[in-house]
Amino acid sequence: MTTAEPVETVDLRAEHLIRDPFAAFADLRERAPLARATIPGVDPFWIAVRYQDVRTVLSDPRFVNEVNAVDGPAQDTAISPAQDTTTGPAGTTEETAAPVPAHRTEQVWRARGMPPECAQYLRAGVFGADGARHRRMRGLVHPAFTAGAVERLRPRIERLAEEYARVLPEQAGPDGVVDLVAHFAYPLPVTVICELLGIPEADRPQWRTWSSYLGRGAGPGLDGALRAMVAAARELVGRRRAEPAEDLLSRLAAAEGDTLAPVETVSLILNLIVAGHETTATLIGNGTAALLAHPDQLATVRADPGLLPAAVDELMRWCGPTIGGVPRYATEDLILAGTLIRRGEAVMPILAGANHDPRAYAEPERLDVCRAGTPDRPGHHEAHLGFGHGTHRCLGAALAHQQAVVAFGVLLRTYPRLALAVGPEAVERGPNPAA
Numbered sequence: 001m002t003t004a005e006p007v008e009t010v011d012l013r014a015e016h017l018i019r020d021p022f023a024a025f026a027d028l029r030e031r032a033p034l035a036r037a038t039i040p041g042v043d044p045f046w047i048a049v050r051y052q053d054v055r056t057v058l059s060d061p062r063f064v065n066e067v068n069a070v071d072g073p074a075q076d077t078a079i080s081p082a083q084d085t086t087t088g089p090a091g092t093t094e095e096t097a098a099p100v101p102a103h104r105t106e107q108v109w110r111a112r113g114m115p116p117e118c119a120q121y122l123r124a125g126v127f128g129a130d131g132a133r134h135r136r137m138r139g140l141v142h143p144a145f146t147a148g149a150v151e152r153l154r155p156r157i158e159r160l161a162e163e164y165a166r167v168l169p170e171q172a173g174p175d176g177v178v179d180l181v182a183h184f185a186y187p188l189p190v191t192v193i194c195e196l197l198g199i200p201e202a203d204r205p206q207w208r209t210w211s212s213y214l215g216r217g218a219g220p221g222l223d224g225a226l227r228a229m230v231a232a233a234r235e236l237v238g239r240r241r242a243e244p245a246e247d248l249l250s251r252l253a254a255a256e257g258d259t260l261a262p263v264e265t266v267s268l269i270l271n272l273i274v275a276g277h278e279t280t281a282t283l284i285g286n287g288t289a290a291l292l293a294h295p296d297q298l299a300t301v302r303a304d305p306g307l308l309p310a311a312v313d314e315l316m317r318w319c320g321p322t323i324g325g326v327p328r329y330a331t332e333d334l335i336l337a338g339t340l341i342r343r344g345e346a347v348m349p350i351l352a353g354a355n356h357d358p359r360a361y362a363e364p365e366r367l368d369v370c371r372a373g374t375p376d377r378p379g380h381h382e383a384h385l386g387f388g389h390g391t392h393r394c395l396g397a398a399l400a401h402q403q404a405v406v407a408f409g410v411l412l413r414t415y416p417r418l419a420l421a422v423g424p425e426a427v428e429r430g431p432n433p434a435a
Helices: 015-019 021-031 051-059 067-071 104-112 116-124 131-145 147-166 180-185 187-197 201-216 222-242 248-255 262-275 278-293 295-303 305-319 397-414
Strands: 009-011 034-039 042-048 328-330 334-336 339-341 346-349
Touching: 015 021, 042 051, 042 104, 051 334, 051 346, 067 328, 104 116, 116 222, 116 262, 131 147, 131 248, 131 262, 131 397, 147 180, 147 187, 147 397, 180 187, 180 278, 180 397, 187 201, 187 248, 187 262, 187 278, 187 397, 201 222, 201 262, 201 278, 222 248, 222 262, 248 262, 262 278, 278 295, 278 305, 278 397, 295 305, 295 397, 305 397
Parallel strands: 009 034, 042 346
Antiparallel strands: 034 042, 328 346, 334 339
16 A cells, blocks of 8 residues: 555654654654655655665665756766756757756755855765765775774774863863863864864864854854855865875875866865764764663673673664764655655655664663674664665764774773763753754
């Protein structure tokens, strides 16, 4: 049985969803596997909330990230906003390009205040690419994010984590309370990704400030921050072309004009900087709060630090930093969860819904740091979708995972009496990344 009618409409800016997205999507998941979502200024789109449906959206080749690919195979070229041609003057006739679906991510960011000229960087990035273009761009930076490369970074990550942890008492207010996110969860991944890229130390505070505007999602300063980031990225490329070094920026600068178009170079830099620290910082913050709110799980990890890698996988599942993934577009009419998805329609995979689906996990609402390390149980190891799935699985998954393992280990080792300053229900939450 299929239906072309939406089962339910969801406002992704609704207060209850922002306050507790895991519970809100759990309610929706049981009422409707697929629903229509709305955000002011954005064309409606579908959201998938059940585990198997989300995996399908993330891996089925009939769904693509590249909007233009809906009208044909993805081309290995830089993507720029589509422009329709019209009938020309004095009897001349120009061809009219076939209509393409509305680019939902671009609409979201335009509604938030993104300058129109910055839209090209959304379309040119690795997150909006498929096929040969995706492989070409990802292949340039992938060597820096392999498991082996990340393991070689571990001593440096540990030193940084220990340095930031050691000075936390200096950041405490009169009541002894420290903002762990501001003084530990954010500085660690920002420093790591900036060092990996090769961003000069003097420039890093400014990049962190610009990125914070993106993390807030909207508001005064976003347009200026985006323009400044683009200009700074171009300046960094020019600097590395003149003075190459052993870093990712030099690799990207050397590839520009040959393997990369200029707009792709800038977009990759922005992708790596923002995605390279925002989600990891949120994972460290969310994960620390979760462990402190579950004394039994905290005690288990303290008693056996070797469980930390499995614990990070469980925390990615239970309170991961990414609520919804990049919208994907159907290249043909198809059936998903018993619902007809028309060619060109967008579907956002809701990772928070999938990772709490009782069809995939036993007692999904229970935090169990041993869950991921038990091969014969649901949720084993990488079965969670916190890092995505398929060809677009998070490029920096190994790096984010290792930073979280190190961060939790250092915090628990350095501060055996670490505790929340408020009750778990009073922990302040940031905006919902899906909206």
